Amino acid sequence: MTLVLVDDETGPTVVHRVPQGIAAAEHPLRDIVFAHPQILPLHELEPEIGRIIPVAIEVNLPGAGFVDVLLVSEYGRLIIVECKLWRNPQARREVVGQILDYARELARYGYEDLQRVISSRLGRRGNVLYELAAAAGSPLAEADFVDRVSRDLEAGRFLLIIAGDGITEGTRRIGEYLGAQAGLAFDLGLVEIVEYRFDDPLTGTARRILQPRLLARTQTIERYVIRSEVPGVMVDPVVEEPDPITRARPEVAANHATWRAFVTRFVDDTAFDDPAQMPARHGGLNWMRLPMPGPVGLTLYRSGTTGNVGAFLRYRDGEGLALYEELLAQREAIDAEFAAAGLPAPEWTTSGDERHISVLTPSPAPWDAAREEDQRQWLARAANAFVNIVAPRITRALG
Structure with a gap:
């Protein structure tokens, strides 16, 4: 060039x-x-x-x-x-x-x-x-x-x-x-x-x-x-330029811009109890990733299709499945601590060779400014709970 x-x-x-x-x-x-x-x-x-x-x-x-x-x-x-x-x-x-x-x-x-x-x-x-x-x-x-x-x-x-x-x-x-x-x-x-x-x-x-x-x-x-x-x-x-569908459909580009603004606001407003916790990063449309110890990060998302917002850890393969079993053995205590934080007990699910630990709450579309603020606050509470409750257990299990 x-x-x-x-x-x-x-x-x-x-x-x-x-x-x-x-x-x-x-x-x-x-x-x-x-x-x-x-x-x-x-x-x-x-x-x-x-x-x-x-x-x-x-x-x-x-x-x-x-x-x-x-x-x-x-x-x-x-x-x-x-x-x-x-x-x-x-x-x-x-x-x-x-x-x-x-x-x-x-x-x-x-x-x-x-x-x-x-x-x-x-x-x-x-x-x-x-x-x-x-x-x-x-x-x-x-x-x-x-x-x-x-x-x-x-x-x-x-x-x-x-x-x-x-x-x-x-x-x-x-x-x-x-x-x-x-x-x-x-x-x-x-x-x-x-x-x-x-x-x-x-x-x-x-x-x-x-x-x-x-x-x-x-x-x-x-x-x-x-x-x-x-x-x-x-x-x-790592995609920098909009894909052809995004360029051809302004509403898709607008949705991406709205979500990026949502993530920016979430990062700016969220204060974790752990001062060393790294902030979430934009992942794709309607999801972001929060760094966690271990092989995977915490996915935070919202879905207009299901009308939910939620957070989950997804494990698969050797190390991930072993770590999931370690956490599953502590399920009763983890569920109780989530309840004490004002959140629903996590769902512990199996899908093929994958294992999930997830929490979610209803948030049906359309999402106005007030609904989005509620989503940010709930996701912040859920993320903070995973950082406070699950992350230390992962660290000990890997220790």
Whole structure:
């Protein structure tokens, strides 16, 4: 792709993309990502991730190697970035396995281990990770921040980013690497950072333009986010442009816009008893996903067809079914705690090889503003109950 800079005085300047594999060396790319972490489109992966704080480069994880860039969100979300140029022969073969090695090693760490590694790298004592986050404006108290990071370490819950100057067709094999990673709850994003160069017509100075993006449907690879949420792999296309049906039917586009506004309001208004709980994320039309410990998140939804709003956990396959049985053994206590929270007892159901734990309440359409406010409040209560009642049991079962 070619860019054109338009200037009324000097006329248009054609800016050509630097051919794949000839862009800046890996270390300059690493340094740019560290100095300007906002170059990574992380909010497209996790809209509620918040501010991103650079922690360190070349972080030594003994036995695994050196992490190119370690970042953390203001809410304690750890982000591992591996920078590779795709001309590098090892990139296609090893980069995925390499970043997974980092994730596996970190999953063995406690907070004190991570603190020691960071302090050693930066030559600073104390709770350096929290100090960096607090200086950047983290809203979490130190104890809550440490608890959040500790839980993510224990669960192997990280955001992994592979950044490069182009992702080739061979990277479709990424799923082969992820099939055996069911013990980790990571999200992985593939970020292409395209480089353009030109000479400024006014000053003659050489200029660079960097264009970061999660890969869309190009000639190299479809844009994918890969989530290891259950045993096995789910590879979900991340759709940015409206599909043809949405473009052709304005009422569908309006429904999507209404639901996005609903989710935004829900996230803004919902305060969990657990201050480290991450907010819900938009999933699709009339459903959103709340992060939970374990292999799956909590789905929050509303249905005009059934006239209900509800929340459910869905388990399948080995680890998920074992976890469901662990929770089922505590059903009496869980049901009682939901009742004490003013909610109906959960339904424990089997559908084929799937198991569901769900609560719902009637909310027939049409949904006016008052009805939507009732839905948000009920969903917030249900989500808070799952976080308070079910999440700690999941954590103990996985412990």
